Amino acid sequence: MKNKWLAILLLLLLFGGFFAEERPPSEGAKEEEGGEHGFAQIFLFIALLLIIAKISSLITKIGQPAVLGELLAGLILGNLVLLGIDVFEPMKSNEIMLFLAELGVVILLFQIGLESNIREMKKVGPNAFIVAILGVVAPFVLGTYVVGPALMPGLSFNAYLFIGAALTATSVGITARVFRDLGKLQTKEAQTILGAAVIDDVLGLIILAVVSAIATSGTVSETEVLIIILKAVLFLGGSIAVGQKFAPYFNNFFSRIHTGIGMKFTVAIFLCLIFAYLAQLIGLAPIVGAFAIGLILDPVHFKFFKNPIIIEDIRAKLRKDKKMRDEIEPVLAKHADKHVEDLIEPLSHFVVPLFFVITGMNVDLSALMDINILILALVISLVAIIGKALAGLGASKECNKLLVGFGMVPRGEVGLIFASIGRTLGVLNVAQFSVIVIMVIITTLISPPILSALLNREK
């Protein structure tokens, strides 16, 4: 029976190949150019990268985060050209693929913003703040003023700045995912790390804006730095103040047009993209805007819109039975609150892996042939780990300070964003870019086993 179907499949593929070859080559070329029907090749690219990204999530089976798999998959695909396989080369520079990747980071930072919460940030209090500040200052000083100049003498100050800045990042996504995987999200250590990671993200984004502007304008004047900090603080603080006040009116207005789920999704995405655009207009990175508006938006801002149909269907069934209603209603309420995040999730599954795979594709492994770069990457990684471990000293007495410190180690997407912006601005060359990406990979790779070892020792 199976053979029969296999035969049909083969026949179909042969026919497909036959007809494909039969077409005059000029027609094929015309269709690949663009226009209504010229995007089939991009569909193929996207399909392949998405499925490869998901296959690379096999890495979660050995306790590593999926993002690492996506990076490694991209790293392999992007370096197949070293073996003479150049079929993936067009994807690296295809305008549409690059756009989707950029949309990927914007959506990711929007999601991280949505999952974070201004009130939670205030709650975790001074300890998280001290951890965050230590976790930014220690690696930045070590990277920019000590290890950078010592290991790589003769570079521009901008290059040291970017290396130091990339070391300051903490990945909320990776940190949260690691603790969730280990079932330790509710520990005091996890809460401190999450709070600090959120504050770190904001600090990191201010640093990114400052460092980018310094690199772009060439000179470093204190007034300029002040203006940049003022711009970042004004934009972030202003967005938060104004956004918190106006988001309800804005959402209420659009809910009067339609209360449907499509409108709920569209209003969220509209705000995300408009703030990404506004951030760039002011001179910040688009991701800063997407993160800021994500931080502002709360489930309560979407109360005017419909809940998922399943929730309404079940509520209708529960109307008669008070006991069951009391039991199930909290589950329904929790999911109703998460609804906007759930709506963004599929779009995120579509574009976020493209960012990580394409980022991985841009790591040039041939740069590693140089033993100096390899050693450099290892030393920078060590500095990255020590710098964040020091941050743990800021945790409260009841915490395992080592655990908090190592919880801050994974650099993830934010570190990569620093590296790729440094690369785009021409401040970092391929070798330095690769060093940072390897540092990100190592800090991300090394954290889950260390964290689980520390957590097991606690028991």
Add this chain to the structure above:
Amino acid sequence: MKNKWLAILLLLLLFGGFFAEERPPSEGAKEEEGGEHGFAQIFLFIALLLIIAKISSLITKIGQPAVLGELLAGLILGNLVLLGIDVFEPMKSNEIMLFLAELGVVILLFQIGLESNIREMKKVGPNAFIVAILGVVAPFVLGTYVVGPALMPGLSFNAYLFIGAALTATSVGITARVFRDLGKLQTKEAQTILGAAVIDDVLGLIILAVVSAIATSGTVSETEVLIIILKAVLFLGGSIAVGQKFAPYFNNFFSRIHTGIGMKFTVAIFLCLIFAYLAQLIGLAPIVGAFAIGLILDPVHFKFFKNPIIIEDIRAKLRKDKKMRDEIEPVLAKHADKHVEDLIEPLSHFVVPLFFVITGMNVDLSALMDINILILALVISLVAIIGKALAGLGASKECNKLLVGFGMVPRGEVGLIFASIGRTLGVLNVAQFSVIVIMVIITTLISPPILSALLNREK
């Protein structure tokens, strides 16, 4: 209090404008070119088109389908240039916007395929088939051989072919949405129309393939037509036969890597995009492939993957209470079955409106200044309505045949696809393209009021 926040908002916008102007123009130009941070303008385009599309859904308040609002919104935006406002002109030809629009149709046809079902098609039986055949043959013959040559003498046979083909379309999406809005989805008439519309879609896509190939290769030989029909039947039939057999193995394989919702989404999108690519490789339109694989995929094919967390959470709560479980489990099972469709929905909200708005933008209203084109559009619309009304004669005796006929009238997206492919191939000029789009708008606009009038008379 409100004034204070308004003042801050104004200040922020002024600062934004100030800093934006302060930047040297060369830098702005560089950033708009592409690269890591050059896509902010595209973010703005997408945000504006999406929110305008949703505002246009105000049209649903007067009983019209949202798709009509999107078309009209696009039509207005695209023709603002006639009033000297050219700010929306770059969107019409932007490569990335055109790609997202094309992805929009592919995703839409994939969704329509997912919502349709091979078994249901078999169930509705001979009546739906007769209605479908009549609903294709009558408008096609009227359009291609009678009204086309009579009203527009001197055109190429290809142009008549495309006009006739565009008249054959039935929009499953619009038809289903109209009946759902009126709460009449379970009537015999609705079932017949839905079955016929699904068959019509397949017939329409075969016609599209045949007509496109005839237009592309220039000549019309019977062997070629046979080969095209054979290709279409082989691809569709082959995909269905092979896909039904292999989809479970394929999905089972990927569920072994990860059973998560991200994998479930990715496997569905991968299949959609790969079949869109394969269809084009064989010479069919990408949408044919997306529709075919959507038709094949069933909830049962995704049984290896996880259900939404809310379903698992509620099932855990219900474990103890058999009575409540019996009551709520059917609701949960229904939503578990719809999960893949629900996962595609947000991506669809992102790209599908872009297709309709951009399609609307390409209607050139200045062509309407010609009174002949206007009259033509009205007559063609009348033929479109009569052609489909005739199809109602094929309905079973218990049905209101007039209701079935008028239920087939809305042309929707498929008619537009014919028009835009005809335009892309250079077979239809702007005037003829506009005639078809106006026919689509009129048939779509006229159906909901007629249907509700007929349904109310029944009562």
